[in-house]
Amino acid sequence: MTTMTPARYRVADRADETGDTVTLALEPVDAPLPAFRPGQFAMLYAFGVGEIPISVSGRYGADGLLHTVRTVGATSGALCRAEPGTTLGVRGPFGRGWALPAPDGADVVVVAGGLGLAPLRPAVRHAKAHRDRYRSVTVLIGARTPADLLYPAEYDEWRSAGVGVHTIVDRAAAGWTGRVGVVTALFDQLRVHPAETVAYVCGPEVMMRFVARDLARLGVPPGRLWLSLERNMHCGIGHCGHCQLGPLLLCRDGPVVAFDTAGPLLSTREL
CATH class of the missing domain: 3.40.50.80 (Nucleotide-binding domain of ferredoxin-NADP reductase (FNR) module)
Known part of the structure; x- marks a missing residue:
């Protein structure tokens, strides 16, 4: 699988964070993507709607991902409406993350x-x-x-x-x-x-x-x-x-x- 081909992930759980923001817990349907580092992002794809960059907000289980998404446009709205069982596309990991660990004693x-x-x-x-x-x-x-x-x-x-x-x-x-x-x-x-x-x-x-x-x-x-x-x-x-x-x-x-x-x-x- 290339970085341009979305991997299938299933919504395992969701949590309403605020009135317009949810956290999606995603589990891989097939082989998981490589591990994400803190600060990196993924491209999340709502099938039939579109794809947007969303930072990783945590790990879910051994191979899953947590993404916190705010409703702003059509794609983010579709992601925020995704219920458990929905299949989404995920590409990544992308970018440079936080400079971790910080120096000892900092x-x-x-x-x-x-x-x-x-x-x-x-x-x-x-x-x-x-x-x-x-x-x-x-x-x-x-x-x-x-x-x-x-x-x-x-x-x-x-x-x-x-x-x-x-x-x-x-x-x-x-x-x-x-x-x-x-x-x-x-x-x-x-x-x-x-x-x-x-x-x-x-x-x-x-x-x-x-x-x-x-x-x-x-x-x-x-x-x-x-x-x-x-x-x-x-x-x-x-x-x-x-x-x-x-x-x-x-x-x-x-x-x-x-x-x-x-x-x-x-x-x-x-x-």
């Missing part, structure tokens, strides 16, 4: 905005599993509203493993006692040695620009500050050029790119 900072927590969750789980290797692990999560926070049932599990978890929302709701504002407001929770910090960031591009800028101002080296970038990916193998960003083809050279490379390119608008 302060690990994860900053997520909205759906950006989905590709970061495998990195958080990796840091949690290897917590004793790092000086600190801190996860900062921003969302539009409390109802839009992804995977809230996991936060206490992460905290119990020595991971600092802090949340903030753009707009409060009844019963919300947490913080309100932008995710960079949570930087007052950081207790890190900036020069020894490794940061992983994913979310809306405007949010990532401000997060990366402010972390760099704190002293985090741009080469240790990793962003997951998104452009209009089609082929997944660097042939079609739809995802070009300056000299990069993000499906091949990304989606994870260090800020010292990505920073000068982030003013380039998507075509």
Whole structure:
């Protein structure tokens, strides 16, 4: 099977995460695809509708995949409506993932905005599993509203493993006692040695620009500050050029790119 031929995966389970977002648990119908690394993505194909890039948000069993999908267009809507038993097509793994493991003794900072927590969750789980290797692990999560926070049932599990978890929302709701504002407001929770910090960031591009800028101002080296970038990916193998960003083809050279490379390119608008 080539990287252009979808492998058949069956929806084994699904979980509603928010009002417009679901997590699909997929199991291979035939031979499984090669193992995915945290931060890589797959092309998910809804038969008869279309194909879109979706980051891997975790493993399901021995050979399965977890994908968290938000309803935006026709293909994502079809994926979000897929019930257990539905067969989907999957191509991958594609791209460069998170720079893991971080160096021993590093302060690990994860900053997520909205759906950006989905590709970061495998990195958080990796840091949690290897917590004793790092000086600190801190996860900062921003969302539009409390109802839009992804995977809230996991936060206490992460905290119990020595991971600092802090949340903030753009707009409060009844019963919300947490913080309100932008995710960079949570930087007052950081207790890190900036020069020894490794940061992983994913979310809306405007949010990532401000997060990366402010972390760099704190002293985090741009080469240790990793962003997951998104452009209009089609082929997944660097042939079609739809995802070009300056000299990069993000499906091949990304989606994870260090800020010292990505920073000068982030003013380039998507075509």
